[in-house]
Amino acid sequence: MFNDLDPILHSQLRLSIVSILITVEEANFSFIKDTTKAAAGNISIQINKLQEAGYINVEKTFKNNYPNTAISITNKGREAFEEYVKSLQKYIYPQK
Amino acid sequence: MFNDLDPILHSQLRLSIVSILITVEEANFSFIKDTTKAAAGNISIQINKLQEAGYINVEKTFKNNYPNTAISITNKGREAFEEYVKSLQKYIYPQK
DNA sequence: TAAAGTAGTTAATATAATTAACCAAATATT
DNA sequence: AATATTTGGTTAATTATATTAACTACTTTA
Numbered sequence: 001m002f003n004d005l006d007p008i009l010h011s012q013l014r015l016s017i018v019s020i021l022i023t024v025e026e027a028n029f030s031f032i033k034d035t036t037k038a039a040a041g042n043i044s045i046q047i048n049k050l051q052e053a054g055y056i057n058v059e060k061t062f063k064n065n066y067p068n069t070a071i072s073i074t075n076k077g078r079e080a081f082e083e084y085v086k087s088l089q090k091y092i093y094p095q096k
Numbered sequence: 097m098f099n100d101l102d103p104i105l106h107s108q109l110r111l112s113i114v115s116i117l118i119t120v121e122e123a124n125f126s127f128i129k130d131t132t133k134a135a136a137g138n139i140s141i142q143i144n145k146l147q148e149a150g151y152i153n154v155e156k157t158f159k160n161n162y163p164n165t166a167i168s169i170t171n172k173g174r175e176a177f178e179e180y181v182k183s184l185q186k187y188i189y190p191q192k
Numbered sequence: 193t194a195a196a197g198t199a200g201t202t203a204a205t206a207t208a209a210t211t212a213a214c215c216a217a218a219t220a221t222t
Numbered sequence: 223a224a225t226a227t228t229t230g231g232t233t234a235a236t237t238a239t240a241t242t243a244a245c246t247a248c249t250t251t252a
Contacts, residue, residue: 001131002112010108011209016098019187029230035097042210044232049208060231065218067230085188091115092181107240125199138241140201156200161249163199 003087006080008053013038014046018081021056021073029069047071055080099183102176104149109134110142114177117152117169125165143167151176 009015016036020027027035032043047069050056055077059070073081105111112132116123123131128139143165146152151173155166169177 002108002115005108007208010106012098012101012106013209015187019098033230039211040231041212041233044230045209048232067217069231088184088188091111092184103239109240129199135242136200137202137243140199141240144201163248165200 002090005087005091006084008049008055009080009084011046013042014050015084017043017046017050017071018055018073018077021071022078022081026070026072028063028071032071050077053077053080098186101183101187102180104145104151105176105180107142109138110146111180113139113142113146113167114151114169114173117167118174118177122166122168124167128167146173149173149176 009018013036016038017032020032020035029040029043029047032038032047033040036043047056047058051058053076055074057072057074061068061070105114109132112134113128116128116131125136125139125143128134128143129136132139143152143154147154149172151170153168153170157164157166
């Protein structure tokens with residue numbers, strides 16, 4: 001009846017991050033920080049986990065002399081997100 | 097942009113339980129156990145948390161000589177679920 | 193009456209999320 | 223030109239959560 005929910009995505013902050021990345025080509029650390037209002041440390045860790053899972057690409061460069069971490073979603077990440085949403089539907093619309 | 101997701105509901109097992117209770121008048125422990133496939137101990141704990149939060153009613157009686165735990169959703173629980181779903185929509189359909 | 197099953201609970205453990213403290217470099221202030 | 227502050231992070235420690243293993247208490251069956 002209830003599919004397992006991908007534990008990588010079933011975390012508020014990681015879901016927020018992926019949710020943002022679904023809508024944009026690329027986002028940097030600061031944008032994620034501003035948008036999610038989460039603490040930088042937390043974001044740093046959750047980005048690592050998403051990268052380890054292969055859900056996002058992380059490119060660290062320098063921009064205007066400052067470190068800049070550019071993040072984008074991978075195909076795997078996009079698919080995982082779609083799967084997660086499908087599974088969730090079964091929870092939130094159990095009448096189906 | 098992203099509402100906080102009610103941490104009481106943002107747990108796979110608790111969400112499963114509430115999701116079941118949304119569709120039925122009442123469910124007992126065994127039904128929840130069979131439907132969710134979760135371990136009894138885990139269910140026991142999550143039922144306590146949902147009760148503490150006022151999201152469910154728990155009635156312990158004996159049925160055919162056996163202990164029987166009947167569970168039903170409260171108005172508060174139903175509202176929390178609806179709110180949770182609304183918040184989730186913003187995550188899973190960020191284009192909106 | 194001994195073994196197996198029902199219906200749970202609790203304590204201990206494993207896992208995950210969060211925060212506090214830190215680092216390195218850049219820029220702003222006195 | 224020192225020093226304070228800001229940017230953009232990371233890491234270690236803490237806190238919170240979830241899960242499991244072991245147990246309780248009773249019932250039924252062989």
